[in-house]
Amino acid sequence: MKRPSKPSEVRIIGGEWKRTRLAVADKPGLRPTPDRVRETLFNWLASLAGAGGGELPGWRCVDAFAGTGALGLEAASRGAASVLLCEQDAALVAQLQAVKTKLEAEAVRIERGNGVTALERAPAGSLDVVFLDPPFDNAALYEPALRAAARSLRAEGSVYLEAPRRWSGEELAALGLAEFRYLKAGAVHAHLLRPAAQGTA
Numbered sequence: 001m002k003r004p005s006k007p008s009e010v011r012i013i014g015g016e017w018k019r020t021r022l023a024v025a026d027k028p029g030l031r032p033t034p035d036r037v038r039e040t041l042f043n044w045l046a047s048l049a050g051a052g053g054g055e056l057p058g059w060r061c062v063d064a065f066a067g068t069g070a071l072g073l074e075a076a077s078r079g080a081a082s083v084l085l086c087e088q089d090a091a092l093v094a095q096l097q098a099v100k101t102k103l104e105a106e107a108v109r110i111e112r113g114n115g116v117t118a119l120e121r122a123p124a125g126s127l128d129v130v131f132l133d134p135p136f137d138n139a140a141l142y143e144p145a146l147r148a149a150a151r152s153l154r155a156e157g158s159v160y161l162e163a164p165r166r167w168s169g170e171e172l173a174a175l176g177l178a179e180f181r182y183l184k185a186g187a188v189h190a191h192l193l194r195p196a197a198q199g200t201a
Contacts, residue, residue, distance in 0.1 A: 010070050013039050015055070015077030017103055022068045025092060032068045033133060033162060037183060037190050041160055042074060044181050044192050045129060048158060055079045059128040062086065062152070064115025064145060069096045071131040071160070076107045080128075083108045086115040116141065119148035127152045133162040136187075143175065150176040150195065159193040167191060 010032045012020045024032055033041075042056075049056050059080040063072030066085035076083045085108060087093050093112045100108050111118060119130065130149040134141040142163065149159045159177060161167065166189045172178055173196055181192040 010035065010068060012070070012074055012077050014042065015074070015079065017073070017077040017105075020073075020077075020103065022070055022073065022099060023095065024068055025095065027089065027092070028135075031133075031136065032070050033190075034185055034188060037162075037185050037188055038070065038074060040183055041071075041190065041192065042078065045075075045158065045160075046078075048156070056128070057081075060126060061129045061131065062115075062119060062122065062127055062149075063131040063133075064119055064149070065132065065134045065141075066096060066110075066115075067092060067133070069099060071133065072108065073099065073103075073105070075129065075131075076105055081107055084118060085110045086113060086118045087111075088113065088115075116144050116148050119145065119152050122148075122152040124151050125154055128154060128157050130157075130159045132159060136164040146172075146175045146177060146193075153195055155195060155197070157195065159191075161191040161193055163189050163191070165189055172196075 009021045009023050055078050056075055057079045060082045061075045061080050062084045064086050066087040069085050072083045072085045085096055096110045132145050176196050177193040178196045180194045183190040
C-alpha cells in the first residue's frame with residue numbers, strides 16, 4: 001500500500017504567528033500533526049483555559065518530540081508563557097532555532113536531547129500541557145513518556161498524545177491518566193488526557 005506523501009510544510013493556525021509556514025524535512029518518522037487535528041486540539045485546550053479564540057495565556061508547555069515544532073510553536077503563538085521544544089535530530093534542532101530567531105519567539109526554548117528525560121527533569125506538578133507525538137514506529141517510547149508527562153502536570157493540566165492506536169482506559173489509568181477527548185483522523189489517534197483524579201468529561 002502506498003504511503004501518503006508528507007506535506008512539505010505546515011502552517012501555524014492561530015495566534016500571533018498565524019499562517020507562518022514551517023518546513024517539513026524529509027526524514028524517517030517525521031510526521032507533522034495534521035492541521036485539522038491541531039485546530040481541534042487547540043480548541044479543546046482553549047476550553048480548558050477558559051479563553052476564547054484558542055488562547056493559552058501564561059501556560060507552561062513541553063513539546064517532547066518537537067520535529068517541525070508545530071505543536072509547541074502553535075502554543076507559543078497563542079500566548080503560552082514558556083514552551084520547551086525537545087528534539088534529538090541535529091538538523092531539525094537547527095531548523096527550530098532558525099524559526100525561533102525569525103519569529104523572535106522569546107517564550108520558546110529549544111533543547112537537543114531526549115524528550116522523556118526532559119520531562120523527568122521538569123519539577124513535579126509544574127506544566128499546563130505536554131505534547132507527546134513520538135515516532136509511530138517506536139512503541140517503547142510511549143509508556144515512559146506518558147508516565148513522565150503525568151508526573152510533571154499540574155492538577156488541572158493536560159497531555160496531548162498522538163499515537164497509531166487508541167489507548168485504553170485501563171492502560172492510561174495505570175499511568176495516572178484518563179481520556180478527556182479523543183479524535184481519529186486517518187492513521188492518527190489523537191488523545192487529550194488529564195490526571196486521572198480529574199476524571200473524564
